[in-house]
Amino acid sequence: MKKCRITRMITPIESYPNLAKTIGLKDLYFKREDLHPYGSHKGRSIPVMIDEYVAKGSKEFVISSSGNAALAAALYIRELNEQKNQIILTIFVGNHIAKHKLEKLKALEDENIRVLIKERPLQAATLAGQEGATSLRQSTDDTSLMGYEALARELSLTEGIGAVFIGTSSGTTAQALASYFSQHESPIQVHIVQTSACHPIADGIEIFDGAEEESLADAIVDRTAFRKSKLVPLVKKTGGNAWVATNDEIITAREMVLKNTGLDISTNSALSVVGAMQAVYRGWEIDGAVVCVTCGE
Numbered sequence: 001m002k003k004c005r006i007t008r009m010i011t012p013i014e015s016y017p018n019l020a021k022t023i024g025l026k027d028l029y030f031k032r033e034d035l036h037p038y039g040s041h042k043g044r045s046i047p048v049m050i051d052e053y054v055a056k057g058s059k060e061f062v063i064s065s066s067g068n069a070a071l072a073a074a075l076y077i078r079e080l081n082e083q084k085n086q087i088i089l090t091i092f093v094g095n096h097i098a099k100h101k102l103e104k105l106k107a108l109e110d111e112n113i114r115v116l117i118k119e120r121p122l123q124a125a126t127l128a129g130q131e132g133a134t135s136l137r138q139s140t141d142d143t144s145l146m147g148y149e150a151l152a153r154e155l156s157l158t159e160g161i162g163a164v165f166i167g168t169s170s171g172t173t174a175q176a177l178a179s180y181f182s183q184h185e186s187p188i189q190v191h192i193v194q195t196s197a198c199h200p201i202a203d204g205i206e207i208f209d210g211a212e213e214e215s216l217a218d219a220i221v222d223r224t225a226f227r228k229s230k231l232v233p234l235v236k237k238t239g240g241n242a243w244v245a246t247n248d249e250i251i252t253a254r255e256m257v258l259k260n261t262g263l264d265i266s267t268n269s270a271l272s273v274v275g276a277m278q279a280v281y282r283g284w285e286i287d288g289a290v291v292c293v294t295c296g297e
Helices: 017-023 042-055 068-082 099-106 121-130 143-147 149-156 172-183 228-238 247-261 267-282
Strands: 013-015 028-032 060-064 088-094 113-118 161-167 189-195 242-245 289-294
Touching: 017 028, 017 247, 017 267, 028 149, 042 068, 042 143, 042 172, 060 068, 060 121, 068 088, 068 099, 068 113, 088 099, 088 121, 099 113, 113 121, 143 149, 143 172, 149 161, 149 172, 161 172, 161 267, 172 189, 172 228, 189 228, 189 267, 242 247, 242 267, 247 267, 267 289
Parallel strands: 028 289, 060 088, 088 113, 161 189, 161 289, 189 242
Antiparallel strands: 013 028
């Protein structure tokens, strides 16, 4: 098996041999999307969507988000507004948003950016969209797929990768990766990882029969699974699979990562590690290095 050749990237890809050995892999890398300038892998897509719609005349945007996408939108729009633009962003969040995420968003509020807490944030965002604001809803807008092509290129140009594991909510990132790898005949498997609380896409590949529980990975919330019909066959085409992480597995993965790498990854980032661990346990055949995407908060 070839070793990975590290190419110039927006975010680094880092090797962790001790963690690989502990899990039972020959080579394991983290794609550090948590180090993206806009806070997470959402920073790949949200700015592209905003640019597309600003070019078409949009000046007001709305988003319903558990944190990462909203943070990317707020950071990017603040940058645009510093260049004398006057773009408005309304962020709707739910009552149960994590305190630290809410504090990050509130810190970005100004005369053009506001954060509103709603009982039904998606419904509020939909209504705002009907009233004229441009919705930044990645789960139903294929414009969002374009932004993740840069991530797919970075992974495909890194020699020796056999599989990518990524925590999945709407499936937008995974769909973009799998589509790109398939179109370019790149032999990289795409593995999606959902939670024991929310796993509609994973059930399209393998039914989860464990206990339902409120997950520690709070960014996996999309139960509608609009992209399921397209994503499931794409994942299978790459030779990948779907995995479901329990809270105990998330805790174990975070502890294992901290002990072997010194990194205190988020619960949502830990999903990718759980998926890799499950694949090893199941004896899933992977020809090459494994990449776990640390997606951010």
